[in-house]
Amino acid sequence: xxxxxxxxxxxxxxxxxxxxxxxxxxxxxxxxxxxxxxxxxxxxxxxxxxxxxxxxxxxxxxxxxxxxxxxxxxxxxxxxxxxxxxxxxxxxxxxxxxxxxxxxxxxxxxxxxxxxxxxxxxxxxxxxxxxxxxxxxxxxxxxxxxxxxxxxxxxxxxxxxxxxxxxxxxxxxxxxxxxxxxxxxxxxxxxxxxxxxxxxxxxxxxxxxxxxxxxxxxxxxxxxxxxxxxxxxxxxxxxxxxxxxxxxxxxxxxxxxxxxxxxxxxxxxxxxxxxxxx
Numbered sequence: 213x214x215x216x217x218x219x220x221x222x223x224x225x226x227x228x229x230x231x232x233x234x235x236x237x238x239x240x241x242x243x244x245x246x247x248x249x250x251x252x253x254x255x256x257x258x259x260x261x262x263x264x265x266x267x268x269x270x271x272x273x274x275x276x277x278x279x280x281x282x283x284x285x286x287x288x289x290x291x292x293x294x295x296x297x298x299x300x301x302x303x304x305x306x307x308x309x310x311x312x313x314x315x316x317x318x319x320x321x322x323x324x325x326x327x328x329x330x331x332x333x334x335x336x337x338x339x340x341x342x343x344x345x346x347x348x349x350x351x352x353x354x355x356x357x358x359x360x361x362x363x364x365x366x367x368x369x370x371x372x373x374x375x376x377x378x379x380x381x382x383x384x385x386x387x388x389x390x391x392x393x394x395x396x397x398x399x400x401x402x403x404x405x406x407x408x409x410x411x412x413x414x415x416x417x418x419x420x421x422x423x424x425x426x427x428x429x430x431x432x433x434x435x436x437x438x439x440x441x442x443x444x445x446x447x448x449x450x451x452x453x454x455x456x457x458x459x460x461x462x463x464x465x466x467x468x469x470x471x472x473x474x475x476x477x478x479x480x481x482x483x484x485x486x487x488x489x490x
Contacts, residue, residue, distance in 0.1 A: 262355075262410055262417055269353035269379060270299045271406055275346035277392075277427040282434075284393045286372075289404050289423075291357050293382030299348055351421045353379040356409040358416075359388045365400040365427060368393045376409065397431040 272290045279285040292298035344350055357379045363369060370391040377386035394400070402425040407416040 259410065259417060266352045266354040266408060266417065267293075267382065268350055269293045269382070270344070271349045271351045271404070271421070271423055272299050273347050273404065273423065274425065277402065277425060278430065279392070279394060279427070280430050280432050281394055281397045282432070284391050287361070287390045287392055287402065287425075289359060289361075289388045290385060291351060291353060291359060291377075291379055291388075291406055292385035293353060293379060295382040296385040298385045299345075347425070349421070349423050351406050352408055352418055353384075354408065355380065355417065356412065357386060358405075358407050358409055358414075359386075360405040361388075361390050362403045362405065363392075363400060363427070365392065365394050365396075365402070365429070367395040376414075392427075394427075394429040397429045400427045400429065401425070402427050 270290075270292055272292070273288065277285060277287065290298045355378070356376055358376045360375060361369060361371070368391075372389040372391060373387075375388070377388075378384060379386050388404075392402075404423040404425070405420040406423070407420045408418055409415060410417050
């Protein structure tokens with residue numbers, strides 16, 4: 213009897229545990245999140261909603277830069293709405309100093325005005341509008357805009373203001389400036405990265421919009437003389453480390469030049485025919 217009772221109790225407990233497991237599974241399925249309610253899906257939805265407020269604007273700068281080595285050039289970039297009238301390149305007040313580097317300014321006409329976009333639809337670019345001039349680009353604006361400058365140019369690059377500024381309406385404009393001082397002659401590239409941020413955060417709403425500016429750095433006579441003098445000092449340092457003085461080197465070079473001149477004069481004299489004396 214006792215064994216039968218124990219067996220029956222064990223079966224009842226097993227059935228009870230199985231029932232609890234089934235109930236827990238049902239409750240979990242009822243509380244499961246519906247499709248599309250994950251954190252990632254909600255984030256994507258919010259970003260896409262914020263993108264609806266963006267509209268086309270313009271970025272204006274120079275089409276190319278040419279500057280002597282070791283001289284400072286001020287690069288100016290403007291980002292603005294289409295009704296602000298900022299296209300056409302930087303004004304003379306922000307050009308390089310007189311006698312300094314040269315740039316190729318923009319002379320394109322201002323684009324036609326358009327209405328401000330609504331909150332549920334972004335305007336499409338007009339097919340009849342002219343393409344941007346060199347040094348200009350159509351960029352998306354409509355929020356806090358960040359502009360960064362990158363380059364492969366050897367030297368220094370100093371920003372002159374904040375990297376984040378508002379361009380909220382078609383009438384807004386913002387200006388960024390950098391001082392560039394190249395230390396090596398050659399051909400390089402400047403790249404301006406323009407991005408629109410989400411609300412008051414540093415999260416971009418869209419990928420960086422990149423404007424590439426070719427840069428040419430010219431060699432100067434002063435730089436050539438500096439490099440030549442540096443080479444002479446290096447040679448003198450090597451000779452001094454080897455125990456050879458500069459005076460001894462100069463004396464050796466002078467004696468070699470005298471010997472060469474005497475040998476050349478003797479060769480010329482041997483080639484001349486003898487003079488007959490009556």
